[in-house]
Amino acid sequence: MRQMPAANRDELRARYPDIFNRPASARLATPAMLLIALGIFAFGLFDLNFSPTRLFAGLHQLGWITLMMLPPDPGSSLPLYLKALGETLSIALLGTTLAAVMALPVSLFAARNIVRSNFLRFPVRRFLDSIRGIDTLIWALVWINVVGLGPFAGVLAIAVSDFGAFGKLFSEAIEAADQKEVEGIRASGGSSLHEIRFGLMPQVLPVIAGQVLYYIESNTRSATIIGIVGAGGIGLQLAEQIRVLEWQKVSFLILMILVAVAAIDWISGKLRFAIIGRRAVV
Amino acid sequence: MTIAVSVLPGQQLAALKAAYRKAVARKRLRFALGAVLFVVALLVAAIGAEVNLRTLFTYFGNFISYFDRILKLDDGTRVWSNVGEWFWGWRKWLRFLGETLLISYVGTLIGTVFAFVLNFFAAENTAPWSWLRFTIRRLLEFARTVPGIVFALIFVIAFGLGPMAGVLAIAIHSTGALGKQFAEIVENADMKPVEGVRATGASWLSCMRFAVLPQVVAGYASYALLRFEINVREASVMGFVGAGGIGQELVVAIRKFYYSDVSAILLMIVVTVFCIDIGTGLLRGRLFGREART
Numbered sequence A: 001m002r003q004m005p006a007a008n009r010d011e012l013r014a015r016y017p018d019i020f021n022r023p024a025s026a027r028l029a030t031p032a033m034l035l036i037a038l039g040i041f042a043f044g045l046f047d048l049n050f051s052p053t054r055l056f057a058g059l060h061q062l063g064w065i066t067l068m069m070l071p072p073d074p075g076s077s078l079p080l081y082l083k084a085l086g087e088t089l090s091i092a093l094l095g096t097t098l099a100a101v102m103a104l105p106v107s108l109f110a111a112r113n114i115v116r117s118n119f120l121r122f123p124v125r126r127f128l129d130s131i132r133g134i135d136t137l138i139w140a141l142v143w144i145n146v147v148g149l150g151p152f153a154g155v156l157a158i159a160v161s162d163f164g165a166f167g168k169l170f171s172e173a174i175e176a177a178d179q180k181e182v183e184g185i186r187a188s189g190g191s192s193l194h195e196i197r198f199g200l201m202p203q204v205l206p207v208i209a210g211q212v213l214y215y216i217e218s219n220t221r222s223a224t225i226i227g228i229v230g231a232g233g234i235g236l237q238l239a240e241q242i243r244v245l246e247w248q249k250v251s252f253l254i255l256m257i258l259v260a261v262a263a264i265d266w267i268s269g270k271l272r273f274a275i276i277g278r279r280a281v282v
Numbered sequence B: 001m002t003i004a005v006s007v008l009p010g011q012q013l014a015a016l017k018a019a020y021r022k023a024v025a026r027k028r029l030r031f032a033l034g035a036v037l038f039v040v041a042l043l044v045a046a047i048g049a050e051v052n053l054r055t056l057f058t059y060f061g062n063f064i065s066y067f068d069r070i071l072k073l074d075d076g077t078r079v080w081s082n083v084g085e086w087f088w089g090w091r092k093w094l095r096f097l098g099e100t101l102l103i104s105y106v107g108t109l110i111g112t113v114f115a116f117v118l119n120f121f122a123a124e125n126t127a128p129w130s131w132l133r134f135t136i137r138r139l140l141e142f143a144r145t146v147p148g149i150v151f152a153l154i155f156v157i158a159f160g161l162g163p164m165a166g167v168l169a170i171a172i173h174s175t176g177a178l179g180k181q182f183a184e185i186v187e188n189a190d191m192k193p194v195e196g197v198r199a200t201g202a203s204w205l206s207c208m209r210f211a212v213l214p215q216v217v218a219g220y221a222s223y224a225l226l227r228f229e230i231n232v233r234e235a236s237v238m239g240f241v242g243a244g245g246i247g248q249e250l251v252v253a254i255r256k257f258y259y260s261d262v263s264a265i266l267l268m269i270v271v272t273v274f275c276i277d278i279g280t281g282l283l284r285g286r287l288f289g290r291e292a293r294t
Helices: A006-015 A024-047 A052-069 A078-110 A118-133 A136-147 A151-175 A179-187 A192-229 A234-243 A247-276 B010-048 B053-070 B090-122 B130-145 B148-159 B163-188 B192-199 B204-241 B247-255 B259-293
Strands: none
Touching: A024 B090, A052 A247, A052 B148, A052 B163, A078 A118, A078 A151, A078 A192, A078 A234, A078 A247, A078 B010, A118 A151, A118 B259, A136 A151, A136 A192, A136 B053, A136 B204, A136 B247, A136 B259, A151 A192, A151 B053, A179 A192, A192 A234, A192 A247, A192 B148, A192 B204, A234 A247, A234 B148, A247 B130, B053 B259, B090 B130, B090 B163, B090 B204, B090 B247, B090 B259, B130 B163, B148 B163, B148 B204, B163 B204, B192 B204, B204 B247, B204 B259, B247 B259
């Protein structure tokens, strides 16, 4: 580029003024943003007590822990772990189903093409949003206060936090449905309940089924961790073994979780394709 | 208005009707089979999770009354009648909320940097060696499948109690999730610019810098912002295992039945999450807006 004749460069300069003469604000925007981002980062490191000595000491410790994890070994508690894993899967399945059953009627109230008035729809949507803003673990703690320690609290925690997510997803699916079929039902003299049952549901249910399956899959992951606060399942065992520093059991439990998640992934993928065909899943 | 509806002769019609009935019956049978399987699975799960429907209904009343209780002050009045009393600890809670935001910010940034470095090696079309791609893909998969809070539990033991463990846990989880998403963006990028740059004799690094990066950087920023939003939620519970942030205060309030504190802290978390959602939404809109203009 350096050998380019000056005349040529001038001509280019004249032809593309907005590339050669960018205003200072445009040129400075990206570096300024990066600088601010780095500044907050540095402040964060300082404020959160990061120090190289702590980092290296911790990494050293982590290295030891990793060495002690090998080889993974359940000891004599394999049946117990298998039972806990079953409990985790049960929590995921029940919690998701309960959430879907509760969310379906509520999502109708949050959908624009069913409830026309903004005034009625707004509070429902905000309500669903605030439920979603609270993490599953927090719901688990709350439910433990109400129903006591155990897997039942986990089921209810997953049900409540997914209720928020499902309400939003279902209402979006309903809004995306084709209105022509609903109009057809209305034209043949159907009531508004008929419109929902025969016009909307056949379009919406496959989408909803796909989403529910996807959530069962992702809830298997959530269900593994709610045990950490005492809501049953394999997380309870995992947290306990970490606390008593039984690293070989810890690594075995982590492996079990990975295998279970992969298995559920595979099964629900198959089922999803069976239900909605080879259509893309949102 | 008269409409002529042609009716097929009886024999032909009967055959069609029989075929229709058979098709519907087969569909119904499949549906019924699926439903029965599902219900059986639910029953098995219900036994496994010690669920009892009758207790659910009694407990549901307790759940509602729990919310009634957390919205009452110690003297029995509603919380909003005395906001000063309700938010008595707002200074402390705001500091912990700030710490939560910082944890998720620093964690997301570290995760983004690692994901940025690794994703070119994990994407099908840019990885220089396939054995490296395989290794990095498995590593990323591991980092995102193990829940963040499990990493936090282990890191609290290795690095000591405090926000550092939370930051590192979030960083690892974000590396796994973002690495996959970034690699998917790179796989969707147009390879013609890469060929053009390579034709000038450029190295692999220059190819990435001048041909791939300009196509994908807006997508990266968008996913990183989305991840930040998710991590704020995640960081709010890191305190449960002693890894810093507002979770510490919340878990103490819930476990010790400080009812009005629970509602105050929950409200602060929800409002913060809302603000972050809206803020990152606006920012992402601007990023994509700029992309559309050029």
